[in-house]
Amino acid sequence: MPAVVIVGAQWGDEGKGKATDLLGERVDYVVKPNGGNNAGHTVVVRGEKFELKLLPAGILSPQVTPVIGNGVVVNLEALFEEIDLLAARGVDTDRLRISANAHVVAPYHQTLDKVTERFLGKRAIGTTGRGIGPTYMDKAGRLGIRIQDLFDESILRQKIEGALRQKNELLVKLYNRRAVDVEETVQDLLAYADRLRPMVVDTTILLNDALDRGEVVLMEGGQATFLDVDHGTYPFVTSSNPTAGGALTGSGIGPARVSGVIGIVKAYTTRVGAGPFPTELFDEDGERLQRVGHEVGVNTGRPRRCGWYDALMIRHAVRINSFTDIVLTKLDVLTGLEQVPICVAYDVDGVRHDQMPMTQTEFHHAQPIYEMMPGWSEDITACRSLDELPQAARDYVQRLEELAGCRISAIGVGPDRADTIVVHDPLGQRAR
Template sequence: MPAIAIIGAQWGDEGKGKATDLLGSRVDYVVKFNGGNNAGHTVVIGDEKYALHLLPSGILTPGCTPVIGNGVVVDIDVLFEEIDGLEARGVDTSLLRVSASAHVIPDYNRSLDKVTERFLGSRRIGTTGRGIGPTYADKMNRIGIRVQDLFDEKILAQKVEGALDLKSQVLAKIYNRRAPSVEQTVEELLTHAERLRPYVCDTGLLLNQALDRSETVLLEAGQATLLDVDHGTYPFVTSSSATAGGACTGSGIPPTRLDQVIGIVKAYTTRVGEGPFPTELHDDAGEHLRTTGAEFGTTTGRPRRCGWYDAVIARYAARVNGVTDFVLTKLDVLTGLERVPVCVAYDVDGVRHDEMPVNQSDFHHAVPVYEYLPGWQEDISGARSLADLPANARTYVTAVEEMSGARISAIGVGPKRDETVVVHELV
């Protein structure tokens, strides 16, 4: 049985949670392998809406084991807030497993994240201020704190003291902020340690043993390809690897065991935070997409920047990730438009680019080259097959598929779990 990666193919918020949940009943493990509580998934089951930030969306599927992998950075307070919130609504969270090697977000990194972003001013990245970036920086600088450190108070205190030797100087002398004490930080980190202990294990071993037993493992990305720290629109990116390669490093599953890569794309494009966005709309059309699509961040509540579908980005994501199948979400949001533009290439200073420009400056100045497809007026939320879609909606799906570099296997026609057109079975 396969290991499957679900990857955002734009700038995030494409609907990965719904796609993961769609597959959830047919998989045994769902793994979050990157990021932290800086992104969210919204899953609608019947009349119930669940906003997940740190927990894998497989937590909502009975019998499925949700896993927080080693590539995630964990805010323990947020983790238990989410667990408590779900349990209060009758969701069983006892199967959750957390990697002993995942890094923990300490209080000083949350402070550092916020003051750094304010200090940058017009050069700000657009982070959520939750300490994600500084914690990944600590990981690379080898001064990070891992989940396993919480179970050895002496080691934990030594690591916190070593990190604060530097952090306190930065906070005080550059940002005029007082750093928390070693004792204060250790006490905060230990608050939930014993409650956390039963969830913690060697998740890489757990997942490889599951694959040995022919069980199916689903790896779900936080953020998306264009926010990947290596392959995204740097420096306006997240601090982790959000691509299919990151699925392996962030979970402990080797590349040879990854059978399928599912890329999630909206029928239009959105972005939160700063950075270039060629198809962004600053007019009534953009506001229509934002309002109709409820484009406000699950985690931050920030209004998302909106634009038309960008096939150049989709082709790039297909190539970087090795996408085998696309899931096209929110097609219903385009209902009612007389015609629908699709970006097929960029014009940069009079030169046409059919692929992503090699340097960031060109991408920043890229002007979209559009093709216009006929719109449709019919309500499509009840469609469950391609034949149920209006002719113009089918034309749109076919055109986007041909432009994007991989087949479209499912189409979202509404926010609910069952409001999906399945073209090809994904598992």
């Protein structure tokens, strides 16, 4: 039985958690393959809101085995804090499994993240300050600490000594901070080892054995396509590959086992942090989208930048990820607008672009060219079929589907798990 991937198609915060949770009742494993506690999800189940930062959304489905894959960077303090908060609310977290090859966010990674951002000044990336980037830098630089290292004190100490030999020079001589103590860091991390040990497995074997048994594995990508370190709006990106290809690398599942890639698309566009954003709004419409859509970062509490739907971005995301289906979220937020603009092209210094520009310079200077669609005023939160939507809302959805070149299989019309119109089953025969 093949695996299924869920990927954000914009700059994150599209509603991937809700989509994963909606499908989670029909799958056996839900894997988080990349990112860390910088990539949160808000999931509403029967009116109860859960804010997940590091754990896969599948943790909320009792029959699902949630898995933190090898591509994730794990802040252990944040992990156990989140586990304890869910347990206090009656959520069973004993099924959680963590890859032995996942990397650990050490305290010095967070320190470096914050001082580096301050040092960059106006050129700051807008990171969450959670140490994610520096941890991925150590992973690529072969200075990283993996989960399995916590079970070998000698190896752990050697790795921390090697990493801090360089980092303390930076902290003291460049950033005027005190040096990080090796032994203190070792003991901080070892304190989690006993509690962590029962959760740690070879997740590549775990997941491939599950597929061999005919069970369904859902990979839930963090962040989104345009935060991908290769395909995103570099350098204003994350440090991993939150695209479909990255989900496979971060899970240890081969591409031939994937039967579907589901893109999650918000009915408008939002972004957290710095970077170019052609359709960004600085007027009452932008404030309205932020207010009605409750556009505040789950992890940071920062208001999200808001703008109209960008069809060029979605078409490019379809291309990069090979989406088989799109789940459109937050259509209800557009209710009450007289007209709803769709960005269908860019003007870059007088030249029309119908595809994403090749260079970051061109994208930075892109001005949106809009196609106007009629709005609707009817409340759509109780709609459960396309026929129940107002005609203008149906026309908007149909136009987005045409521009994307990919079918829209489900439409979110409210925050709760049940507030969804299913047009086509995005899992099809891929789930029980």
